[in-house]
Amino acid sequence: MDINALIARRVRELRDSHGLSLEALAERSGVSRSAISLIERAQSSPTATVLDKLATALGVVLASLFEASATPAEAPSPLARAAEQAVWTDPGSGYVRRSLSPALPSPIQLVEVHFPAGQRVAYETGARDAEIHQQIWLIEGAMEISAGDAHWRLEAGDCVAMRLDCPTVFHNPTRKPARYLVALSTLPFSSVRRNA
Numbered sequence: 746m747d748i749n750a751l752i753a754r755r756v757r758e759l760r761d762s763h764g765l766s767l768e769a770l771a772e773r774s775g776v777s778r779s780a781i782s783l784i785e786r787a788q789s790s791p792t793a794t795v796l797d798k799l800a801t802a803l804g805v806v807l808a809s810l811f812e813a814s815a816t817p818a819e820a821p822s823p824l825a826r827a828a829e830q831a832v833w834t835d836p837g838s839g840y841v842r843r844s845l846s847p848a849l850p851s852p853i854q855l856v857e858v859h860f861p862a863g864q865r866v867a868y869e870t871g872a873r874d875a876e877i878h879q880q881i882w883l884i885e886g887a888m889e890i891s892a893g894d895a896h897w898r899l900e901a902g903d904c905v906a907m908r909l910d911c912p913t914v915f916h917n918p919t920r921k922p923a924r925y926l927v928a929l930s931t932l933p934f935s936s937v938r939r940n941a
Contacts, residue, residue: 747787748811748831748832748833749787749789749790750787751811751813751831752784752787752791752796752810752811752833753784753785753786753787755809755810755811755812756781756784756785756799756803756810757785759803759805759809759810760781760785760803763803763804765803767781767782767785770799770802770803773802774798774799774801774802774803775798775802776795776798776799776802780795781799784799790836791836792835792836792837792838793807793835793837793838793840793866793868794837794866794867794868794869796810797868797869797870798869801869801870804875805875806854806877806909806929806931807868808844808846808854808856808927808929809854811831811833811842811844812831812844812848813831813848821847821848821849821850822847822848822849823847823849824847825844825845825846825847825848830843830844830845831843831844832844835866837866838860838861838864838865838866839861839864840858840859840860840861840864840866840915841858841859842856842857842858843856843857843858844856845857852930852931852932853928853929853930854928854929854930854931855926855927855928855929856926856927856929857924857925857926857927858924858925858926858927859922859923859924860886860888860915860917860922860923860924860925861917861922862917862919862920862921862922862923863917863918863919863920864916864917865914865915865916865917866914866915866916867912867913867914867915868912868913868914869912870909870910870911870912870913875931875932875933876908876910876931876932876933877908877909877910877929877930877931877932878906878907878908878909878929878930878931878932879906879907879908879909879927879928879929879930880904880905880906880907880927880928881899881904881905881907881925881926881927882902882903882904882925882926882928883899883900883901883902883903883904883923883924883925884901884924884925884926885901885923885924886901886917886919886921886922886923886924886925887899887900887901887917887918887919887921887923888915888916888917888923888925889914889915889916889917889918890905890907890913890914890915890916891912891913891914891916892907892908892911892912892913893911893912895907899925
């Protein structure tokens with residue numbers, strides 16, 4: 746399936762499941778109604794920043810916008826073949842993300858990222874309906890990552906853990922591309938409060 750068609754279907758499904766009109770999602774996300782409409786018709790290739798705003802407004806992680814929906818007649822697969830994994834390229838920075846996780850529901854999602862030399866992506870992550878944690882393990886290259894006031898420089902083999910509850914910036918300050926693995930874990934706030 747075309748990646749923009751997949752994103753279009755997921756945004757529309759998530760918006761419908763929340764009972765939101767285009768206007769309501771536009772107000773919640775800060776993305777214009779016309780831009781959302783183009784995304785939902787697969788007539789636009791949105792940037793990572795725009796997709797993050799939509800994901801935040803819909804109360805999901807960015808990776809959720811790249812998940813294929815299982816048809817009601819079939820059970821979600823516990824296997825994700827490489828040829829079937831959703832691959833998306835950010836038109837703004839050129840970074841490439843591959844959703845590695847299978848369709849079978851899990852509290853963990855894995856994403857592989859190829860990040861071009863000299864590029865930067867900033868996410869204005871806001872409040873969500875769930876507590877989201879991520880760990881980033883750098884496979885090759887170097888990356889500078891900021892989450893709120895915290896800042897780290899990662900070299901190959903380094904791993905950093907953070908919550909997605911503040912603005913986050915990814916920057917490759919070098920002349921070589923970087924590659925890293927992202928592991929995301931989501932807990933509903935009600936579960937977090939109950940177990941605290």
